[in-house]
Amino acid sequence: MNNSCFSQFQPLAAIATTPQSASILQHLHSNLELELWLPQSLEGTENTRFYQTNLSEHLTNIWHEYRAFVFCLATGAVVRLIAPLIESKATDPAVVVIDAQGRFVISLCSGHQGGADLLAQLIAQQIGAQSIITGASDSLRLPKIDLLGLPYGWRKGDGDWTGVMAAIAKNQTVQIIQEVGSTLWQQNLPDGHPFYFGFPEANQQFQPQGRIWISATQRRFASNSDFPKVQWHPRVLWIGIGCERGTSAQLIETAITDTLQKYHLSSKAIAGIATIDLKADEVGILELCQSWNLPLRTFSAQQLSPIDIPNPSEIVQQEVGTPSVAEAAAILASNTDNSLIVAKQIIKLPHQSGAVTVAIAQPEQEYIGRQGKLYLVGIGPGSLEQITPAAKTAIIQADVVIGYSLYLDLIKPLLRPEQIIESFPITQEKQRAQRSRELAQWGLTVAVISSGDCGIYGMAGLVLEELQAEDWDGKNPVVEVFPGISALQAAAARVGAPLMHDFCAISLSDLLTPWQVIQKRLEAAAQGDFVTAIYNPRSQKRTQQIVTAQEIFLKYRRNDTPVALVSSAYRLNETINITTLKEMLKHPIDMLTIIIIGNSSTRRHTDWVITPRGYLGFDG
Template sequence: MNKEDYPQISHPRVVIGIGCDRGAERATVQRAITAALQDAGLDEQAVAAMATIDIKKDEHAITDLAHQQDWPLFFYSAAELAAVSVPHPSATVARHTGTPAVAEAAALLHAGTDSRALLIEKRRRRGSDGKNVTVSVALINPEGQLGSGGDISDSAKGQAPAGKIQVIGIGPGDSRLMSQRARQAIAAADVVIGYKTYLDLIAELLDTKRVISKGMTEELERAEQAYTHALLGNTVALISSGDAGVYGMAAPIYELLIERGQYPAKHNNSGDPDTQGQINGGQEAKNGRDSDRLAIDIEVIPGITALSASASLVGAPLSHDFCTISLSDLLTPWPVIARRLEAAARGDFVVVLYNPASKKRTQHIKIAQQILLRRRSAQTPVAVIRSAYRDGQSIEHSCLGELHRCELDMLSTVLIGNSSTYQQGGYMITPRGYRAKYGSQAEHSSEQAQGSEPSPHTRNQRGKSLPLGLEGWHAEVRAWLRSQEEPRIEAAMEHFDAPRAEILTAVAEQLSSSDDPFTSRLLDTADLSWALDRFSHLPLLQATTATPHGVVLNLNVAPADITLKESKIELAAEQIHLSIDTASINTLFLLANPQSASAALTPETSGLELCDIDGNLLLSLFHCRMRRL
């Protein structure tokens, strides 16, 4: 569809607020204005006037351009501009001009409106002449009056514009997978805005629409244009592939609207505004704003995500807990991405990688692979799906150890299994856990025929938590410790893959019985001084500290060599000084072995355990006569 074939929509009327360095060239000013208009989805026909500060009356770049374009040019004093509330006041501008804003203030003052009508806030651009130009674009107030100044007119307050923004997820690209609601929304739109590649996927729905196509990385420009056209009363369709709320345009448009004071209405399940649940009611009360806000109507229409579409092509890889991580560092620092990869690997999540590689980003996937291999087998199943449900779709099955050899780009989605995922017959399957809990029908039949005792997993009851569920797993810890010839806390940590504080909690005295090898008591961290003083009469203590990765340090210290001062625990031994920040202490336990002595938690029969926020050991103290727990 050619641009000249688009249905015509009446132009908005806007005011250009302008400021520039002294001696800027006219071409520099012209390019700055053109760029700002383009970002707002407008052209020069929309300009009703230009406005600036009166000290620019002799600035030829501004005056000559206004004359050339036949744009009325208006000047305001510094005092008049300083009285206008703007989003971006500047102390530097105030020192040079006497007002904290020129472009924004001039545009708003002459348009007779407030900052909600700024289509383009202060936009600074440096020209080839080395001079800076600042441009703002303001929509003229609803009554169409120029130069009325002040706030938005009383007659306009409380009037919701007829415009609406529909943020639409079109799914993976196959028109058969687009929702009926998405089709209805596109059909009802006056203006459709989106990334060119996504618009090409729905070209057959755009024959009668005004289409604004933008490039990659121009998400904020798309949001600005959607906002502009909605202010004019148009229904706007803002297009995302997949689901607009998953790495899509939903967040940018909400951020923009709230930044501009346009608190959108919530919607009910019919897609209509929910008058009982307005965001602006609570938010305005919180921010001290009055309730007479113009609220652009907005609706987010969900779509099938790339991860759902990709998973459907390779079997059932997402049948248990999973997470999605984008490897793009354009908006997220790499250290943050790396921490998320490590956490996902540690938590045994199925991992879905978005944006795994591009022409410039070729090393990210290799580093991600290395992070995951710290916790995952090299044989962990992997599937790479490129262009799911689009032309050129391809599927590659591999394993984590070979992931770096797979063909990857920005159209690829990578599915990496967890410890239970397997591949068979060309399918990738992550068990949900039904068979592990209940067993197969064949097992039940065999046990009944033989009259044998049911196996452990066939004893599980439907609808009941597993033995290792929230209510039962502490009992499982105690039972396992009782079954060991030489029970040790460290061995239980390894067996249950749980931090020390969790194991200590499992053996709490109110849960333990006389035949349990350990019992503990949780103390308040405020009791630290009292807990240390309990050992003061003992001749010698064994102090142990450890890292989460297995480095252990054992010291023999006299209680007098342990001091608590200010925010530190200090331990002094021969040629060794150990310091622990008390702020790092999250939990504090007394721990005893009641089988080896009295069941009472006395200093002679119990030790002190300090753990950090992750449940890892910071310090343990025991009477040297006691067997190490």
């Protein structure tokens, strides 16, 4: 299955000119959905396409067909190849370069808007290379201001974007005036950031070097301003529409545009169109929604009738069974009471048939307009080297990363300045699951991290249960599970091969499972001669369970049965003790310890624990 973390870069092309560089890109090709282009001289390579002309001419022919290019060539050669093709950073594809040895992945062109910075980071994790990002925002650990609103569906407005980004790169004071939209992006700003939020006190001397408006208002910036200004427009305007049957799309568009201009609102802040379900097939409305790429929400008269609106109409009530269409539909679509900011406006034009009623509501939360994703990620025992490339790419690509604070610290080198990082205490697993579901249902891509494997005493099951309780359809949000090296695997690897025969895992935590049930499982595992990995063996308050577990196993196993105690495997404070079932409680044991109790054939050899599978005695 191809890695969906790269879907935003599709279609994606990779280009190589030598067998060595082709082999590097072949590795990518086997994991990602990309088109690998090679010269005709390398024909015979599987799953590739070949160009007949020289590379410069071929690149000219395909430049506008792809959203991103990955070259395994010398950087200078790539610069010369793409130089005649570059038009604008707003439209150019992302360009990433991999060196011939596959050690470095360089974001070369369209790092921000094209996504080359992110693509370079993702590819680097896939091939075990180092990403090279040279943008000023990354060096300052600041979010890229021209990408700031994209995860939330915001739309870029007018202004001097280059000037504002230059001010941020110089660490100059940039004023942020945010009137609407999510403020999640503010949570993880580093100390000493250059942003000043809101307006200064009347007596305060304040002169910013840049200003960012985050608003539904359409502002006009003077060209001779003292400092650069830009604007983001969160999509917070739901346009309620009522119209006569057969009203043209042109009239509906004019009605909306005129209303927006009258109230100084930006068309880029429109979330969608709302109306009565009787208008679900209205050609003019459908054409407008298609032309402006807007969602259409419709409601029945029964849904619209109870809505408290300022301008009810008896005529409308008689016609369609509700006293309001435009105002009530706008409020319902906004999903927020008291959200109406523009009462109904009735617009007619001379020499055009039909009439349009427009009302506008502004909800508390913006419309993102994309399908949310939930990545359930296992990060293994803790060191970055033990995390799978797929799991790393999921973490890097996510808009939001949620986890226990200790685990977030372990993956800190993977986190990007733009990401929202939300930390929860170790006892708030349910809150983590609920929060991740809410954000994904809103439209964000959320990575929920667990140590070890997320599906073994991790967050995967809880998140899926939370979705099930909300009557999840199995499709929205999209859910992907990224496995990790489980704690029992990591512990076993540090002491040899204790899991070579049948084994089981049992948690001694009775917070969610009755102790009587745990005792029954311990008894069954001990009697069944399973190698047994014990999780959560002892906490500060819960000390007797591990004593009882030892007593149960001693009924069925020899006193000298090998036991491995591994704490914080692969981390800086790792401890390993190999002991016996009789002596195990003489060693330190806490919640971070994994205990592996051998079966009747498990043996110790120097500092290694081995459970024979039986191969040496097998003649077949």
